[in-house]
Amino acid sequence: MSNDPTDTFRQEAAELLEQLEQGLLDLGQTPEDSDLVNSVFRALHTIKGSGAMFGFTEVAEFVHNFETAFDRVRKGVAPVSPALVTIALAAKDHIHGLIHDPVSVGDAGDTLLADLAIVVDGGVVPVAEAVGEAAAAMTTAASRDGVVRWRIRFFLPSDALVHGTNPVLLLGEITALGKAEVTLIADRVPTLEEMDPERSYLGWQIDLEHDDPRPALDDVFLFLMDGMELSCEKLEDTRAAQTAVAVPLPALPATAAQEGAEATAPVAGRAPADTERADAKQASGAAASSLRVPAERLDELMDRVGELVIAQARLTQLAALSADSSLKSVAEELERLSSGLRDTTMGIRMVPIGSLFSRFRRLIHDLSNDLGKDIEFLTSGEETELDKTMIERLADPLVHLIRNSVDHGLESADKRLASGKPARGTVRLGAVYAGAEVTISVTDDGAGLNTARIRQKAEENGLITPDTRLTDSELHQLIFAPGFSTAKEVTALSGRGVGMDVVKKTIEGLRGKIHLTSTPGKGTTITLRLPLTLAIIEGMLVRVGTGRYAIPLSAVEECVELPATALTASRGRNFLDIRGSLVPFISLRDVFGTSGERDPFQKVVIVSSGGGRVGLVVDQIIGNTQAVIKQLSKLHADLPNFSGATILGDGTVALILDTARLVDAGQGTDLQQGKAA
Amino acid sequence: MSHATHMRALTLRLDDEYFAFEAEGVREILDLVPVTEVPNASPFAAGLINVRGRVVPLADLRVAFGMRQAAHTPDTRIVVVEAEIEGEQTVVGLLADKVYDVTDIENAAIEDAPKVGMRWRADYVRGIGKRNGQFIIIPHLQRILEQAGRRSGSHGHNEGASK
Numbered sequence: 001m002s003n004d005p006t007d008t009f010r011q012e013a014a015e016l017l018e019q020l021e022q023g024l025l026d027l028g029q030t031p032e033d034s035d036l037v038n039s040v041f042r043a044l045h046t047i048k049g050s051g052a053m054f055g056f057t058e059v060a061e062f063v064h065n066f067e068t069a070f071d072r073v074r075k076g077v078a079p080v081s082p083a084l085v086t087i088a089l090a091a092k093d094h095i096h097g098l099i100h101d102p103v104s105v106g107d108a109g110d111t112l113l114a115d116l117a118i119v120v121d122g123g124v125v126p127v128a129e130a131v132g133e134a135a136a137a138m139t140t141a142a143s144r145d146g147v148v149r150w151r152i153r154f155f156l157p158s159d160a161l162v163h164g165t166n167p168v169l170l171l172g173e174i175t176a177l178g179k180a181e182v183t184l185i186a187d188r189v190p191t192l193e194e195m196d197p198e199r200s201y202l203g204w205q206i207d208l209e210h211d212d213p214r215p216a217l218d219d220v221f222l223f224l225m226d227g228m229e230l231s232c233e234k235l236e237d238t239r240a241a242q243t244a245v246a247v248p249l250p251a252l253p254a255t256a257a258q259e260g261a262e263a264t265a266p267v268a269g270r271a272p273a274d275t276e277r278a279d280a281k282q283a284s285g286a287a288a289s290s291l292r293v294p295a296e297r298l299d300e301l302m303d304r305v306g307e308l309v310i311a312q313a314r315l316t317q318l319a320a321l322s323a324d325s326s327l328k329s330v331a332e333e334l335e336r337l338s339s340g341l342r343d344t345t346m347g348i349r350m351v352p353i354g355s356l357f358s359r360f361r362r363l364i365h366d367l368s369n370d371l372g373k374d375i376e377f378l379t380s381g382e383e384t385e386l387d388k389t390m391i392e393r394l395a396d397p398l399v400h401l402i403r404n405s406v407d408h409g410l411e412s413a414d415k416r417l418a419s420g421k422p423a424r425g426t427v428r429l430g431a432v433y434a435g436a437e438v439t440i441s442v443t444d445d446g447a448g449l450n451t452a453r454i455r456q457k458a459e460e461n462g463l464i465t466p467d468t469r470l471t472d473s474e475l476h477q478l479i480f481a482p483g484f485s486t487a488k489e490v491t492a493l494s495g496r497g498v499g500m501d502v503v504k505k506t507i508e509g510l511r512g513k514i515h516l517t518s519t520p521g522k523g524t525t526i527t528l529r530l531p532l533t534l535a536i537i538e539g540m541l542v543r544v545g546t547g548r549y550a551i552p553l554s555a556v557e558e559c560v561e562l563p564a565t566a567l568t569a570s571r572g573r574n575f576l577d578i579r580g581s582l583v584p585f586i587s588l589r590d591v592f593g594t595s596g597e598r599d600p601f602q603k604v605v606i607v608s609s610g611g612g613r614v615g616l617v618v619d620q621i622i623g624n625t626q627a628v629i630k631q632l633s634k635l636h637a638d639l640p641n642f643s644g645a646t647i648l649g650d651g652t653v654a655l656i657l658d659t660a661r662l663v664d665a666g667q668g669t670d671l672q673q674g675k676a677a
Numbered sequence: 678m679s680h681a682t683h684m685r686a687l688t689l690r691l692d693d694e695y696f697a698f699e700a701e702g703v704r705e706i707l708d709l710v711p712v713t714e715v716p717n718a719s720p721f722a723a724g725l726i727n728v729r730g731r732v733v734p735l736a737d738l739r740v741a742f743g744m745r746q747a748a749h750t751p752d753t754r755i756v757v758v759e760a761e762i763e764g765e766q767t768v769v770g771l772l773a774d775k776v777y778d779v780t781d782i783e784n785a786a787i788e789d790a791p792k793v794g795m796r797w798r799a800d801y802v803r804g805i806g807k808r809n810g811q812f813i814i815i816p817h818l819q820r821i822l823e824q825a826g827r828r829s830g831s832h833g834h835n836e837g838a839s840k
Contacts, residue, residue, distance in 0.1 A: 546714075547714055635767070645725055651727050651733050
């Protein structure tokens with residue numbers, strides 16, 4: 001991670017913008033919720049404060065005006081309308097643009113602010129007002145009962161200079177609040193021998209003419225509250241207003257919200273300074289309970305745990321051969337510990353899928369506006385956890401599936417009413433655990449897939465011939481074929497002919513499966529089944545010749561014995577009759593060019609991938625194994641049949657079969673033979 | 678080999694030829710371990726081994742230098758080296774019939790590989806040194822790994838034929 005403070009701001013802003021967006025979208029649903037209004041306001045306020053602090057003046061200026069307009073909503077003057085939410089979302093995007101690419105966003109901000117002003121009634125937004133310091137909005141809210149003088153004394157945290165705080169700027173912000181007189185407090189400066197030039201020893205006393213500078217001070221010292229000394233008292237009546245402003249950082253936004261409720265509310269508790277500090281410590285303790293760690297370190301940890309699991313498996317194997325009972329008990333103990341460690345480590349990498357789901361609310365909102373369809377978006381199972389990498393890679397496929405549901409699935413309101421459905425369409429996104437897998441489903445209550453059109457299209461594209469007989473379910477799976485698209489016209493959203501096949505590839509790349517069911521008139525459900533993690537799989541260990549191979553257990557459907565006649569029956573046409581359906585099979589001995597005698601009783605492992613099935617003929621099925629997946633090097637990267645390797649309990653290496661690819665190969669030979677016949 | 682006057686090298690024997698690898702790239706030397714055969718891979722990198730919990734490809738330089746195959750002997754070792762293959766830092770095991778020692782080879786004693794008159798592809802040889810009256814081949818490991826390894830799978834055998 002970089003030490004550039006503006007990076008820190010960008011990161012923080014990204015989270016705040018997320019919070020802002022969620023708040024706005026929630027407001028769209030429940031416009032009366034004042035907590036939501038306050039949450040939006042808090043997010044805006046914090047972006048403004050830190051934006052100004054890190055020198056993003058344009059951001060601060062824009063957000064200030066945004067905030068001023070939104071303040072009318074907060075005060076109940078303007079209602080929350082769908083139009084407001086839409087413009088506010090656009091404004092949120094504009095802020096994002098200002099932060100990340102200020103050149104290209106241009107002056108769209110003025111238009112947005114004008115729109116915003118119209119929406120919040122009457123065009124009172126002071127677009128031209130410059131924001132010198134972050135506090136302006138807060139101070140204008142305070143009452144003006146004549147000039148009062150305040151005495152502010154502060155010492156910065158001793159490490160403030162190391163962290164890049166410039167006291168001159170802070171003083172500038174305070175003196176900009178009103179007529180001020182600044183005095184330096186230098187009595188803490190030690191002798192030269194004891195002095196650490198990086199520490200901050202100086203303090204300042206400022207006599208300020210202001211109504212109530214305390215809220216403004218909160219803004220000025222936003223990032224320094226922990227560990228700094230700050231006092232602020234009214235000069236007229238020093239005893240009564242002995243107010244120590246030592247607000248712990250996390251509590252600050254709440255202060256702003258409180259302010260909204262009662263304009264004259266005190267800034268912070270009036271407890272003695274030492275208890276205040278204890279509070280601050282407690283608060284920072286709570287903040288430290290979650291930790292940002294670079295993802296690579298987690299990968300490294302996972303690697304180490306993988307090695308430990310392998311070493312432990314070897315020990316277990318040795319202990320099983322030994323008669324030493326104490327060795328056995330140590331091996332068992334270690335097995336228990338290492339499996340616990342493995343689970344914990346995998347748990348660290350797990351992220352709730354809700355973080356992904358929330359992104360789609362904005363997508364639905366925009367789609368709803370663009371297509372003029374009224375959509376209800378329901379999510380469930382946000383707490384379901386998946387490996388971090390998995391969640392990142394799922395984002396694109398899910399965007400595609402949701403777009404498809406909205407664009408192709410849901411009918412227009414007229415059509416819906418005509419077929420006796422509510423005008424408002426529903427899209428559901430849900431996640432649920434299913435054993436060692438997670439099932440994610442996207443469901444719409446639209447028209448369902450048009451099998452006739454799919455058939456027509458597939459024939460046009462030469463995917464099937466007119467005399468191919470397919471069930472509806474088989475026809476539905478055709479939309480996953482490369483280059484297939486049924487939208488009558490290409491819209492901006494979908495129907496570019498790329499899509500479902502890419503989605504399917506991505507899901508299978510994650511060792512997942514995609515399944516589609518559709519009922520005419522009722523809607524379509526697309527289900528994704530995904531393993532919880534990418535690093536370790538349950539495998540079935542098989543033997544081919546002298547070599548041992550792992551087959552991902554999630555792909556295995558069943559194991560059967562190969563009838564003695566099947567291999568010799570007819571050359572090239574290898575089918576097994578599995579309960580009435582023909583399943584092609586390939587002999588791994590042939591694929592691998594294995595030498596030596598076949599075992600007398602060959603076994604077939606039926607694996608499936610993307611609706612296809614193929615039998616893999618092996619010499620022996622050894623059993624289940626926990627496989628820590630290791631990537632193959634560039635030297636073996638071009639081998640098609642293996643997705644990786646793993647290390648077995650006895651320390652030898654076993655290759656992991658790429659079942660998706662083997663199924664394709666099996667189906668491929670099937671098709672070729674079909675044509676030849 | 679840039680500024681120093683000599684190259685610190687690990688010397689080993691393959692068939693009747695002596696080879697020298699820069700000692701810096703050598704991670705460890707192992708006795709023969711169980712090798713997992715990789716079906717359909719090129720004979721140059723036909724196996725995988727477990728090196729301290731890592732899955733490491735095992736390469737046989739005999740194939741790259743067109744030497745005859747021989748059975749493993751008690752002297753056979755695996756030299757684990759680190760090399761870059763197409764921009765990826767990779768740990769590779771190399772089979773050696775016998776490993777001798779780490780020695781210094783004077784830069785002055787290293788000559789460029791002759792363009793003609795060698796039994797091997799000239800671009801696989803970085804230079805030829807001399808020690809105790811013996812010729813020592815200094816192979817161009819990265820090039821060998823990138824080119825000889827590519828002959829696995831569908832790419833076929835045209836790589837060697839085109840030269």
